[in-house]
Amino acid sequence: MLIDFHVHLAGSGCCHSGIILGKIFEKRPSFFFLKKSQKITNEQMNSDIDLIWIKRISNLIEESKQINKAVTLCLDAIYDESGKLIPEFIQMYIPNSWGDYAVKQFPNTLLHGASIHPYRKDAIQELEICAKNNAFLIKWLPSMMGIDPENKLCFPFYEALKHYKIPLLSHTDNEYTFAEPKKGWLKNNHILKLKKALDLGVVVIAAHAGTPSQMHEAEELASQYENFFLDTSGLFNPTRARSSLKLFEKSQASLLGDRLLFATDWPVPSFPLFLIDKIGLSSYKEISAIKNPFLKDLRIKEKLGFHIQRFKKNQETLLTLLGRSHTEINLT
Numbered sequence: 001m002l003i004d005f006h007v008h009l010a011g012s013g014c015c016h017s018g019i020i021l022g023k024i025f026e027k028r029p030s031f032f033f034l035k036k037s038q039k040i041t042n043e044q045m046n047s048d049i050d051l052i053w054i055k056r057i058s059n060l061i062e063e064s065k066q067i068n069k070a071v072t073l074c075l076d077a078i079y080d081e082s083g084k085l086i087p088e089f090i091q092m093y094i095p096n097s098w099g100d101y102a103v104k105q106f107p108n109t110l111l112h113g114a115s116i117h118p119y120r121k122d123a124i125q126e127l128e129i130c131a132k133n134n135a136f137l138i139k140w141l142p143s144m145m146g147i148d149p150e151n152k153l154c155f156p157f158y159e160a161l162k163h164y165k166i167p168l169l170s171h172t173d174n175e176y177t178f179a180e181p182k183k184g185w186l187k188n189n190h191i192l193k194l195k196k197a198l199d200l201g202v203v204v205i206a207a208h209a210g211t212p213s214q215m216h217e218a219e220e221l222a223s224q225y226e227n228f229f230l231d232t233s234g235l236f237n238p239t240r241a242r243s244s245l246k247l248f249e250k251s252q253a254s255l256l257g258d259r260l261l262f263a264t265d266w267p268v269p270s271f272p273l274f275l276i277d278k279i280g281l282s283s284y285k286e287i288s289a290i291k292n293p294f295l296k297d298l299r300i301k302e303k304l305g306f307h308i309q310r311f312k313k314n315q316e317t318l319l320t321l322l323g324r325s326h327t328e329i330n331l332t
């Protein structure tokens with residue numbers, strides 16, 4: 001059984017989903033690219049894109065055969081240090097209630113990736129609700145959400161995550177999809193800022209594995225903490241493709257190889273073109289012919305020497321650390 005740890009929910013707010021698509025994001029090139037690459041019409045934006053989206057993920061996962069579950073990620077709103085909502089900073093808001101609904105619609109293919117801003121006054125209560133709804137993990141995008149993982153406001157939240165044995169999936173290094181709403185927030189993504197959560201015993205997954213520029217620090221953390229994992233999402237695009245080569249090279253010989261988890265970052269596409277010099281023309285052609293985006297991502301990783309069995313082994317290590325069995329999370 002293989003889990004994709006990093007798949008994005010999205011939508012326009014139709015279908016009573018509660019999703020908010022912010023004006024800042026609607027003007028970004030990444031929004032236009034997404035809409036075009038996913039062939040989303042204006043009519044769908046107004047009618048049922050939110051539902052189409054979850055159905056699409058479920059179908060692609062089913063069709064892939066080799067990937068069995070996708071952790072579908074919510075995205076909480078933005079709050080300041082006094083716990084006050086900052087609505088004008090919202091680029092995309094995907095409520096946990098929608099993530100929960102998606103998983104209940106497709107329990108065989110989706111897992112609940114909830115998102116909670118730790119500065120919220122009700123952060124712990126929300127986590128309790130998410131735990132009851134079988135949240136598989138909590139997702140943060142610190143540069144976009146205005147979360148400093150070293151801020152002491154996060155500490156009670158870390159204690160609660162540890163208590164519920166829910167891992168934290170936090171974005172690391174540069175961010176390209178969303179704007180930095182406030183100058184200085186980008187540094188919130190530094191991988192070493194996750195140290196505090198690790199010290200407090202939270203199982204932490206560094207999204208994008210510290211690529212492109214924080215892999216050295218990633219290795220350092222992997223050697224210091226057994227509760228530290230890295231996801232391999234969003235690697236095969238112009239911003240991270242070259243560093244992904246380094247990541248998979250390093251993972252052959254170092255401890256990093258025992259911590260990498262399978263993840264795609266769908267709908268962010270994987271382009272084998274940027275690795276053609278490494279994988280060769282025939283592999284490039286073979287991979288380009290794969291229609292299923294999840295399978296395509298997996299094949300590139302295998303061509304780079306990281307095989308499905310290793311992802312499965314690392315996933316098992318993580319689940320064991322969390323005291324979760326496969327049957328408990330409906331993985332049989």
Ligand SMILES: [Zn+2]
Nearest residue numbers: 006008234265
């Ligand atoms: Zn992502």
